[in-house]
Amino acid sequence: MDASYNLARWLTRNEHDAKDIVQEAYLREFKLFDGSHGTDARAWLKLKEKDKLARFEQSILPHLDAAYNLARWLTRNEHDAEDMVQEAYLRAFKFFNAFRGVDGRAWLLTIVRNTCYTWLQQNRAHEITTMFDEEIHSVDSDASNPATLALQSADQQILREALDELPVEFREVVVLRDLEGFSYKEIADIVNIPTGTVMSRLARARERLKQLLCNRGDLA
Amino acid sequence: MNCKDAQNLINGYVDGELDLVRNLEIEHHLQECALCSQGYKNHQVLRNGIKTGPFYFKAPVDLQRRIQLSLRKAAKAEAGPRVLPKWWLTIAAPMAAAAIVVLALVPFLRGPSADDLLAGEVISSHVRSLMATHLADVPSSDQHTVKPWFAGKLNFSPPVEDLARQGFPLIGGRLDYVDNRPVAALIYQRQKHFINLFIWPSGSDSDVGTKTVSRQGYNLFYWTKSGMTYWAASDLNNSELQEFVQLVQNQTSPTP
Incomplete structure (x- = not known):
């Protein structure tokens, strides 16, 4: 005064x-x-929400392709994949306040995967085969006499179909490893399995792919 | 390292996930074993085939826009009051009926809104009186000084009582302007808190019971008694202000 x-x-x-x-x-x-x-409380809340949306769009939205790619491989269908991604994004936004990590892509893909699995359980329960033999030792490889694998560009269609035919639990580790480049540890966190299981699933998935490719190659 | 060990670890080797010792061991084995070496080459071919092939699905162009739209909606829903859901349209008829009921209630709703305006005015006057050195035009704790002071300045005579013995000493009186008319303002004190009691003729004989409202941290009590409208405003807590109001109501005798 x-x-x-x-x-x-x-x-x-x-x-x-x-x-x-x-x-x-x-x-x-x-x-x-x-x-x-x-107007204090409401204005403040609005600001906060605006801020939350801005932060979310900055850190999570750029991983849209990764989200769609995973959903597309898990659902094997464009339309369902879009629905899954949209639903996953809404869920992610809802729980964004709980996101403390640095890797928004891994966090988002965890949610995408869970969303897809919920959907698969409801719509295609038969695709989720829970009776896996996870033992790496059971991998049946004909290592004693491996055929020479050579992929021509014409084989890409065969490889795509082979990937599509993998059980979903195998498919997802291949997608996360070879298409997204996640480490075993990161995949273990996303899929919620031990790191050793990631390696054994990858081993079995690749073995299957090689077998499928060899068979197709014989037919072709 | 034998072939079986190598087969078990070959995926970890291809993915670069083995520790240094294992890495060296398997490299050593691959140099020596043609079969495992062939298996390793197949692994690489497969891996490169997947990595370099057109297997990465990019999101459709309009998906991002759709997601952003739904996110905006979600953000709004979280921030503001809940937006009416779409099914609202399907119950438009009951809503219309409800609207008619609301319209019928409008005359009753108007009353409080006038009080609301007045409450704003009273608080403004109260705050203004405390801001500058203009709390009282006639600073006196003597009701016989304060009451006559209003004579000639107002066309009514407000009841003035000192309530010092009850813990609310009279500080003085002031002319103020509320509800588009000059009014009497009596100032009382309770410890460090000031109470402004605004008084003006109500224009009708009927009494109106005490109502209270809280705004911006101020408590207001208002009532009409014996042809006078009273508004008490203070930052005093609600119960103490109510005590003050009851004292005023019990003491003030009708003064035409």
Whole structure:
């Protein structure tokens, strides 16, 4: 109050005017103060939400291709993949406040995967084969006499079909490893299995792919 | 390292996930064993085939736009009051019926809104009186000084009582302007808190019971008694202000 009176007094060079001006200034300030507080909670919340949306779009939205790619491989269908991705993004936004990690892609793909699995369980339960023999030792490789594998560009269609035919649990580790380049540890976190299981599933998946490719190659 | 070990670890080797010792061991074995070496080459061919093949599905162009739209909606729903869902349209008829009921209630709703405006005015006057050195035009704790002071300045005579003995000493009186008319403002004090009691003729004989409202941290009590409208405003807590209001209501005798 003293500071504002002092300023007003020097500017007006008059006691009476200075008092009036200080009073009016306080009244104005009070009105503004009042205005900002009347809407306080909601405005603050809106700001916060705006901020949340901005942060989300900056850190999670760029991984849209990764999300779609995984969903597309898991559902094996464009339309369902789009639905999965959209639903996963909404879920991710809802739980974004809980996201503390650095890797938004791994976090998002965990949600995409869970969304897809829920959908698979409801719509294609038969595709999820839970009876896996995870033992690496059971991998049946004809290592004693491996055929020479050589992929021509014409084989790409065969490879795509071979990938599509893999059980979903195998398919996802191949996609996460070879298409997304995640480490075993990151895949273990996304799929929620031990790291050793990631390696054994990859081994079995690749063995199957090689076999499928060899068979197709024979037919072709 | 034998062939079986090598087969078990070949995927880890291809993916660069082995520790240094194992890495060296398997490299050593691959140099010595033609079969395992062939198996390793097949692994590489397969891996490169997947990596370099056109197997990465890119998101359709409009998917991002659709997701951003739905995110905006979700953000809005989280921030603001819940937006009416779409099925609202299907129950438009009951809503219309409800609207008619609401319209019928409008006359009743108007009353409080006038009070709301007045409450804003009263708080403004209260705050203004505390801001500058203009709390009282007639600073006196003597009701016999304050009451006559209003004579000639107002066309009514407000009841003035000192409530010092009850813990609310009278500080003075002031002319103020509320509800588009000059009113009497009596100032009381309770410890560090000031109470402004605004009084003006109500314009009707009927009494109106006490109502209270809280705004911006101020408590307001207002009532109409014996042809006078009273508004008490203070930053005092609600119960103490209510105590003050009851004292005023019990003491003030009708003063025409």
